[in-house]
Amino acid sequence: MVMVKTFEKILAVFEKSERVLILLHLYPDGDTVASSLALATFLKRRGILADCAVRGEIPKPFHFLPGVDSIRHDFLLGDYDVVVAVDCGDAQRTGFPVRLEQICKSRTFINIDHHNKNNLHRIAKINLVDKGASAAAEIIWDFLKFAGAEIDSKMATYILSGIYFDTGGFQHSNVTTRTLEVASDCLRLGARISAITANINGTKTSSALKLWGMALKRMRISRSGIASSILTQEDLKVCRAKAEDASGVVNLISSVPQAKLAILFLENPDGKIKASLRTDSVKVDVAQFARLFGGGGHKKAAGFTIEGKLVEKTGKWGIAEG
């Protein structure tokens, strides 16, 4: 549980502010989207202007969340006096690293996160970081409760969505008794659980399934227990799929009993390769692995991006330098 003093400080900052900017992380996921919208809703209900901003598009599975259309893709810093990063492990993840330097100099910058390695605490004025929380949404819940916010069905749906996403539908080892208590409270308050399950992991287009098929067909398991596969730009074209359709396939790859660690390499159109890492093993920390390549994430789920191209030679795939 995060200290009450931090909640007090943050609430005091919000109460003095006129317009708050909430930053989501790059490649936005269900937790950053839902948590940010929950915080923005809270602020608006208190009469404080609040906007959410993200670099890039919000993936389709999260479009059911009310208010997604209002999320901006750019902003003018001059419009805001307080900036909050939600669920962002480091400056790069905010998508606006250069502007963040300016923000830290001239604005109150608040860091709300649950990542194991959070580097923003070095530059943020106030840090609300709880590494024991399953999701940023769990921290936002604690804050809302502290602030005496009215939690209606919409708010409960945001919180439960964030938790549901970051725990893989309550399947990952980050689920605690606290997580389940919050989830159960959200249900009691009218969270739309069927909409959450249907949207976040319920539907797959035929393009996505074809793409998953390609990744599964190429899966290899090394003797040391590394299960890996790849997807190229050509695969996306052939399947008429988008990069976001690949999300989740690495979890399936990591479900093989002998896999200690699973990696999916996905070619980006810009000559880079995005690697997604998962593990179900308590002995493996994939975030540490990802950091070797300049990436980051959680113990169980992490990622990194490297320059290069995926090439096939005599039936084996490898990475050629870009």
Ligand SMILES: [Mn+2]
């Ligand atoms: Mn998260």
